[in-house]
Amino acid sequence: MSTLQEEKLENKNIKPTAMRLLVLQCLMEQNRALSLNEIEVLFENADKSTIFRTLKTFQENYLVHRINDGSGAIKYALCDDDCICSLKDNHIHFLCTKCEKTYCLKDTPIATPTLPNGFKANFANYLIEGICSTCT
Amino acid sequence: MSTLQEEKLENKNIKPTAMRLLVLQCLMEQNRALSLNEIEVLFENADKSTIFRTLKTFQENYLVHRINDGSGAIKYALCDDDCICSLKDNHIHFLCTKCEKTYCLKDTPIATPTLPNGFKANFANYLIEGICSTCT
DNA sequence: TAAACTTTGCAATGGCATTGCACTCCTTAA
DNA sequence: TTAAGGAGTGCAATGCCATTGCAAAGTTTA
Numbered sequence: 001m002s003t004l005q006e007e008k009l010e011n012k013n014i015k016p017t018a019m020r021l022l023v024l025q026c027l028m029e030q031n032r033a034l035s036l037n038e039i040e041v042l043f044e045n046a047d048k049s050t051i052f053r054t055l056k057t058f059q060e061n062y063l064v065h066r067i068n069d070g071s072g073a074i075k076y077a078l079c080d081d082d083c084i085c086s087l088k089d090n091h092i093h094f095l096c097t098k099c100e101k102t103y104c105l106k107d108t109p110i111a112t113p114t115l116p117n118g119f120k121a122n123f124a125n126y127l128i129e130g131i132c133s134t135c136t
Numbered sequence: 137m138s139t140l141q142e143e144k145l146e147n148k149n150i151k152p153t154a155m156r157l158l159v160l161q162c163l164m165e166q167n168r169a170l171s172l173n174e175i176e177v178l179f180e181n182a183d184k185s186t187i188f189r190t191l192k193t194f195q196e197n198y199l200v201h202r203i204n205d206g207s208g209a210i211k212y213a214l215c216d217d218d219c220i221c222s223l224k225d226n227h228i229h230f231l232c233t234k235c236e237k238t239y240c241l242k243d244t245p246i247a248t249p250t251l252p253n254g255f256k257a258n259f260a261n262y263l264i265e266g267i268c269s270t271c272t
Numbered sequence: 273t274a275a276a277c278t279t280t281g282c283a284a285t286g287g288c289a290t291t292g293c294a295c296t297c298c299t300t301a302a
Numbered sequence: 303t304t305a306a307g308g309a310g311t312g313c314a315a316t317g318c319c320a321t322t323g324c325a326a327a328g329t330t331t332a
């Protein structure tokens with residue numbers, strides 16, 4: 001009998017350690033993008049570098065993606081199950097300037113524009129800043 | 137008789153000092169977004185904090201905008217003459233992962249998507265990574 | 273010309289990401 | 303069952319970049 005978290009890790013070929021299960025659970029519960037710092041304070045007694053390496057492992061196995069929201073700290077958010085972090089998996093992120101929380105807007109796909117001649121896109125990062133629905 | 141650089145500074149109500157004229161000229165010549173470091177190495181003998189404050193002054197007066205291209209360093213690019221850095225002035229930026237240069241695609245406007253209910257956009261940062269026309 | 277203000281340069285400081293190293297834990301093979 | 307090897311973790315740096323305090327130099331103004 002395995003938990004949902006264990007399944008998710010095994011699906012991405014990540015060995016489920018205690019730390020990894022906790023970090024994954026944390027990301028699942030929060031349902032938004034979290035910085036290393038935000039995760040660290042949620043577990044009083046875990047080491048930052050361990051969490052960092054946990055997230056790195058997650059990222060390398062397409063379990064989370066990194067988001068640069070201009071806040072100074074990189075944020076991490078869960079990928080969809082079938083995500084391989086390719087251009088078509090990219091989606092808009094929303095940073096609320098009031099509560100400072102960052103959300104994945106997975107249902108709001110990025111319209112990829114026509115680029116000037118000779119430019120080829122491999123990755124897109126579309127960030128919108130504003131006020132989120134709970135802060136309105 | 138004033139130079140083009142002096143005019144630009146005066147139009148934005150920035151007092152034209154020697155340093156400011158040089159930094160502005162540098163940005164005009166390069167025609168792309170430059171980091172503090174990139175600017176610093178172009179002037180062997182200028183202090184980084186002075187350039188930093190120069191760029192800060194430029195930004196506060198809508199002469200340049202800051203771009204977070206995920207490279208770790210903030211980049212600065214010239215605004216259009218009538219820019220007030222509002223949502224409608226935002227445009228796509230392109231980071232070439234080969235030459236590491238960042239360009240403003242001013243002719244490629246950002247399509248602002250419909251956001252979920254209750255979300256309000258104030259600012260957009262749309263970054264595309266890929267290969268630029270000179271690196272193809 | 274002196275006072276007030278602005279700009280500049282130097283030398284910190286601080287935040288965050290990242291890494292080296294040693295210790296612990298877990299797995300595996302004899 | 304135990305020893306060896308590898309993976310994961312914690313602690314303590316390190317490094318990079320943005321930012322600021324302070325004093326000197328330059329500029330403006332009364």
